[in-house]
Amino acid sequence: MTHAVIVIDVQNDFCPGGALAVSDGDAIIGGINALMQQADAVVLTQDWHPAGHSSFASSHAGQAPFDVTQMPYGPQVLWPDHCIQGCAGAALHPKLDQTRADMIIRKGYNPAIDSYSAFFENDQKTPTGLEGYLRTRGITQLTMVGLALDFCVQFSAVDAAKLGFDVEVRLDLCRAIDLDGSLAAAQDAMMAAGVTLR
């Protein structure tokens, strides 16, 4: 039984002052740094979009941030431009201790498909490769933390549980965007998938 901490998207753009700031997003960083010290393995994820990404409202005439549009793969919330490859907003937060990170996996680089989950893009079938990485290292137990609880943490945790990993989410080490009840819906979806909320 090997245990990994998966730290989701603790990036400047999701912290106060960022393009898609989550309230108090930086308040969890000290606790995450401490948690990483106890893990067998640590993976960080990084939202990493090309400029003009299809998840940006600015890429769709007449649409505003937080509108929902229909993509070939289903409904998609449109976001302010954020986490653009190589820009300061996409960098991991400077207070996040990267020394314990074995692996940093990027996602959302496909211009036509968003990727909330660290395992599959939003078409729910294109893999990121993280499953193979964890399995080949013999990792079976995951603790997930980070931003945002109701988007990337939720999708990552649900996919991991569906793939058969033993998944726990530390609610105290996550913060949510909470759009139209998305936080309550995310907690229900995670519990239904067998994720332990702690």
Ligand code: VGL
């Ligand atoms: C996220 C919206 C858009 C997240 C990423 O990390 O939760 N949310 N891109």
Ligand code: ZN
């Ligand atoms: Zn994104």
